[in-house]
Amino acid sequence: MKTETLIFAVLFVFLLVTGAIYAVLTHFAEFGGGIPLVLVAGLALMIATYLWLTGRRVGSRPEDRPHAHIYEGAGEQGFFSPWSWWPVFLGAACAVTFLALAIAFWILPIGAAFGAIGLIGWVFEYSRGDYSH
Structure with a gap:
């Protein structure tokens, strides 16, 4: 899950910087831009943290290794209720x-x-x- 963690960590930094720049350029007068960007950055940080902790617990997946084969990812991926309304x-x-x-x-x-x-x-x-x- 290293790639997914990196994507959300970069997204966190980008949104945080963008939100700060937006707030400074509007002189903190507009609440519809800077604050939501910083809040979405917080959400990206939560997702990155979850993926990082899960990746440490689960270990390396075939998707994380560059020379893995397709058949290594075969098998049961989890339980999904097929007939649930x-x-x-x-x-x-x-x-x-x-x-x-x-x-x-x-x-x-x-x-x-x-x-x-x-x-x-x-x-x-x-x-x-x-x-x-």
């Missing part, structure tokens, strides 16, 4: 929540409730019923 439900909850931000705030609790139900359903999907372990 909960991500669609969560997407609809996000749509309702953003609709509340655009139209009326009284819709926000409805979207939050749908989101909580969808998240709980997705997390505990395999804990009950026919597919429980």
